[in-house]
Amino acid sequence: MNTKLLKKLSEAVGLGHITDVREIAKAELAKYASVREFGSIGLIAEINNGKEKTVMLEAHIDEVSFIVTHVFESGFLKVSNVGGNDGRILPATPVTVHGKTDIPAVFASNPPHLSGENEAKTADEAIIDTGLCNKLKDIVSPGDYVTYDRNFSEFSGGRVSGKSLDDRAAVACLIEIASRVYDKALPVNLVFCLSEQEELGTRGAKTAAFSIDCDEAVAIDVSFGDAPDVPPTKCGRLGGGAMIGISPILNRKITDKLTTVAEDKNIPHQFEVMGGTTGTDADVISVSKDGIPCGLISIPLRNMHTPAEVIDMADLDSICDILEGYLLSGGAL
Numbered sequence: 001m002n003t004k005l006l007k008k009l010s011e012a013v014g015l016g017h018i019t020d021v022r023e024i025a026k027a028e029l030a031k032y033a034s035v036r037e038f039g040s041i042g043l044i045a046e047i048n049n050g051k052e053k054t055v056m057l058e059a060h061i062d063e064v065s066f067i068v069t070h071v072f073e074s075g076f077l078k079v080s081n082v083g084g085n086d087g088r089i090l091p092a093t094p095v096t097v098h099g100k101t102d103i104p105a106v107f108a109s110n111p112p113h114l115s116g117e118n119e120a121k122t123a124d125e126a127i128i129d130t131g132l133c134n135k136l137k138d139i140v141s142p143g144d145y146v147t148y149d150r151n152f153s154e155f156s157g158g159r160v161s162g163k164s165l166d167d168r169a170a171v172a173c174l175i176e177i178a179s180r181v182y183d184k185a186l187p188v189n190l191v192f193c194l195s196e197q198e199e200l201g202t203r204g205a206k207t208a209a210f211s212i213d214c215d216e217a218v219a220i221d222v223s224f225g226d227a228p229d230v231p232p233t234k235c236g237r238l239g240g241g242a243m244i245g246i247s248p249i250l251n252r253k254i255t256d257k258l259t260t261v262a263e264d265k266n267i268p269h270q271f272e273v274m275g276g277t278t279g280t281d282a283d284v285i286s287v288s289k290d291g292i293p294c295g296l297i298s299i300p301l302r303n304m305h306t307p308a309e310v311i312d313m314a315d316l317d318s319i320c321d322i323l324e325g326y327l328l329s330g331g332a333l
Contacts, residue, residue, distance in 0.1 A: 002175075006169060006172045014164075015065050018145060029192060034048070042195045044191060044193055047181070049187075053215050054191060056218075056292075057323065058208065058219045059219070060199070060204065062197055062200075063147065065148075066095070067143060067144070070142060077128040077140065081123045081124070085123055087125075095148055096146065097146050103132065104130075158312055161310045165311050167198065167221055173319050173320050174192050178192060180324050181327055186327060188327065188331055191212055193205075193208045195208050195281060205219075209288035210289060216254060216292065218297060218323065219294060221281065222304065225300035225311070235300065240269075240300065242267070244270070247282075247296070249276070249283060256332070258297065265325055268314070278296055293333055297322065
């Protein structure tokens with residue numbers, strides 16, 4: 001897996017009209033496939049081999065962020081969530097405000113000596129300090145976006161940390177898979193879908209699945225990674241390989257085929273069992289049109305919906321190896 005590419009995807013901004021990450025992904029996928037942009041969906045890249053069957057691989061490209069709701073003369077901002085940010089980590093967190101120009105800022109934090117029950121616990125309660133005082137209204141307006149300001153970091157042992165690894169890590173997997181299979185004798189047509197607005201209710205995947213004519217699909221997302229205070233029954237182990245989803249809403253033949261490929265090729269993998277919906281784009285893909293058979297593979301991730309998400313690069317390799325084998329064998333149906 002290309003760590004440099006993941007760094008670019010992680011650090012880039014991509015929400016609403018700010019399409020930096022979309023441009024990076026489009027340039028990478030254009031090396032291997034025919035790429036087009038399509039409304040709020042994001043990007044669609046196709047490798048059409050003239051085959052009867054089409055498989056779609058999907059990941060979302062948007063990120064959790066904030067939107068400005070009020071600008072104070074004193075240089076402070078009020079914001080609201082765009083997606084499910086973890087309010088516990090907001091005090092003293094650096095951000096970038098995307099106004100007429102990008103400006104650095106930080107969520108305000110009361111001194112511990114004065115903190116108490118009134119400490120902000122959600123984005124709506126928090127205040128952002130820009131330091132610009134009466135110049136602020138010339139640069140920032142209600143409706144401007146705010147994103148976490150965090151550089152991608154490489155840890156020891158093949159682990160990395162950064163913002164928006166949910167779901168840019170999966171986007172990196174799709175680009176890696178495209179590079180592996182574009183010049184091989186694929187027995188299927190292949191569509192890569194990088195959808196937007198997943199964090200706002202899987203909106204992009206709804207329209208994408210309706211517009212793309214595919215016979216089966218696999219969504220790639222993240223799930224809860226292990227930590228000392230996380231119940232082992234509710235998470236996957238970082239470095240344990242791809243988390244193959246098992247759920248009533250997922251197609252069992254696809255799940256079984258993904259598992260068979262992993263077992264036959266000795267690719268590290270683990271299972272994520274869910275009793276109902278998955279909380280991913282697979283939920284809406286599986287009920288689009290007359291029902292698109294869909295599977296799910298997830299990346300174990302720590303610190304979800306924060307600027308310090310952590311993954312193991314070996315798990316991305318596992319996902320790419322499994323999906324490469326899955327595609328070269330013609331899918332499941």
